[in-house]
Amino acid sequence: MKDVMTKKQMTALEFRLSIPRYLISKGLSTLFPHRLFPKASCLHLTQVPTPILPSPDWVHVKVEACGICGSDLNALRGNESYSMEPYSSFPAIMGHEIIGRTEDGTRVAVENILPCCTRDIVPPCRHCADGDYNLCGHFIDGKVAPGVCIGFTRGLGGGFSEHVVAHKSQLFPIPDSLPLHSAVLVDSLASAMQPVATHAPKNTDTVLVIGAGIIGLNTIQCLRAIGFTGTILAVARHVFQANWAKKLGATHIIKNIYNDVAQHTHARVLKPIMGPPVLEGGVDLVFDCVGSSQTVDSALRVTRKRGKVVLVGTAGTLKMDASPIWFKEIVLTGSAMFGQTTIQEKRQRTYQHVIDMLSDGRLSGNGLVTHEFPVTDYVAAFDAALNKVRHKSVKVVLTN
Numbered sequence: 176m177k178d179v180m181t182k183k184q185m186t187a188l189e190f191r192l193s194i195p196r197y198l199i200s201k202g203l204s205t206l207f208p209h210r211l212f213p214k215a216s217c218l219h220l221t222q223v224p225t226p227i228l229p230s231p232d233w234v235h236v237k238v239e240a241c242g243i244c245g246s247d248l249n250a251l252r253g254n255e256s257y258s259m260e261p262y263s264s265f266p267a268i269m270g271h272e273i274i275g276r277t278e279d280g281t282r283v284a285v286e287n288i289l290p291c292c293t294r295d296i297v298p299p300c301r302h303c304a305d306g307d308y309n310l311c312g313h314f315i316d317g318k319v320a321p322g323v324c325i326g327f328t329r330g331l332g333g334g335f336s337e338h339v340v341a342h343k344s345q346l347f348p349i350p351d352s353l354p355l356h357s358a359v360l361v362d363s364l365a366s367a368m369q370p371v372a373t374h375a376p377k378n379t380d381t382v383l384v385i386g387a388g389i390i391g392l393n394t395i396q397c398l399r400a401i402g403f404t405g406t407i408l409a410v411a412r413h414v415f416q417a418n419w420a421k422k423l424g425a426t427h428i429i430k431n432i433y434n435d436v437a438q439h440t441h442a443r444v445l446k447p448i449m450g451p452p453v454l455e456g457g458v459d460l461v462f463d464c465v466g467s468s469q470t471v472d473s474a475l476r477v478t479r480k481r482g483k484v485v486l487v488g489t490a491g492t493l494k495m496d497a498s499p500i501w502f503k504e505i506v507l508t509g510s511a512m513f514g515q516t517t518i519q520e521k522r523q524r525t526y527q528h529v530i531d532m533l534s535d536g537r538l539s540g541n542g543l544v545t546h547e548f549p550v551t552d553y554v555a556a557f558d559a560a561l562n563k564v565r566h567k568s569v570k571v572v573l574t575n
């Protein structure tokens with residue numbers, strides 16, 4: 176059976192790194208941020224051999240659906256940080272938010288990270304030994320090509336194709352009763368649950384969530400799912416995103432970040448001679464799900480002394496005033512992907528927390544998957560994902 180699968184060709188969206196194409200895509204995305212130029216991009220719809228198993232501990236998974244992630248869009252638009260380039264290998268079949276079926280028919284979510292145990296590295300690195308495998312020190316070593324995750328790693332297939340190979344440790348059974356449009360959110364929910372559970376606020380805290388794309392919206396619903404009853408202020412760029420944020424648990428939508436945060440936290444707005452305002456007082460905790468120079472700069476300005484700003488899902492090269500980090504002793508930190516977290520005194524892998532919560536109703540798909548396309552219709556799919564206002568898109572998925 177496996178030999179047959181390895182000989183078979185499959186349709187796949189392949190990312191072939193070409194410096195000229197990457198730079199052209201970067202230039203075009205600056206001019207047209209909401210458009211994909213498929214002919215100029217590094218993306219190719221092609222036929223490739225079904226991937227072979229790197230070791231007997233790996234299995235074939237037939238892909239049912241795979242979400243388009245913001246990191247996919249960044250790669251296609253040439254906006255991925257250069258510092259991440261060593262942690263990938265090409266050509267790679269894109270797609271890492273994967274729901275599929277193993278050869279025995281079990282429906283699974285594929286946790287896409289490629290730490291020591293998937294690379295046959297013994298003994299594991301210190302972070303893997305502690306269970307924090309999202310911080311693995313061997314993403315570039317071992318039996319598998321360099322890469323943090325499936326979708327940006329050569330030789331493993333990917334979610335934007337018919338088959339992917341996965342290490343047994345990456346498989347999480349999904350009940351067939353869970354709708355596909357809920358199951359396919361497991362990965363993006365885990366990306367939000369990891370920082371929320373790691374930096375869980377007290378119920379007396381005021382939390383600011385910046386950004387109301389899928390990660391921001393998931394952050395809001397994860398805060399409520401772990402039982403947070405305090406105030407959530409949310410910054411949403413578009414009206415339809417603001418409506419989602421309210422529906423999922425935001426207390427107030429913020430329009431003017433300085434005045435509105437000051438009003439809701441009883442802080443004072445101080446206006447320097449030059450530059451944006453800064454608050455005396457402010458929120459206790461910020462989840463910045465945008466990670467731009469402007470959002471991080473304003474997050475630091477509206478956070479109280481000894482508060483915390485967490486970069487969720489993304490980051491890049493920033494230009495900001497770091498004075499508040501020093502003057503207000505703010506902790507600025509990040510949260511990478513997902514590993515293990517403790518929620519209501521239960522420590523387990525974050526993927527499992529999310530699957531449990533989707534199964535018992537603490538989390539819900541909520542209709543956040545707004546668009547579904549076959550892989551062959553990828554141009555329309557990426558257009559829907561990039562042009563959020565026109566399509567009112569939240570999560571776009573590709574299916575087979």
Ligand SMILES: [Zn+2]
Nearest residue numbers: 244245246271
């Ligand atoms: Zn992702």
Ligand SMILES: [Zn+2]
Nearest residue numbers: 291300303311
């Ligand atoms: Zn490791």
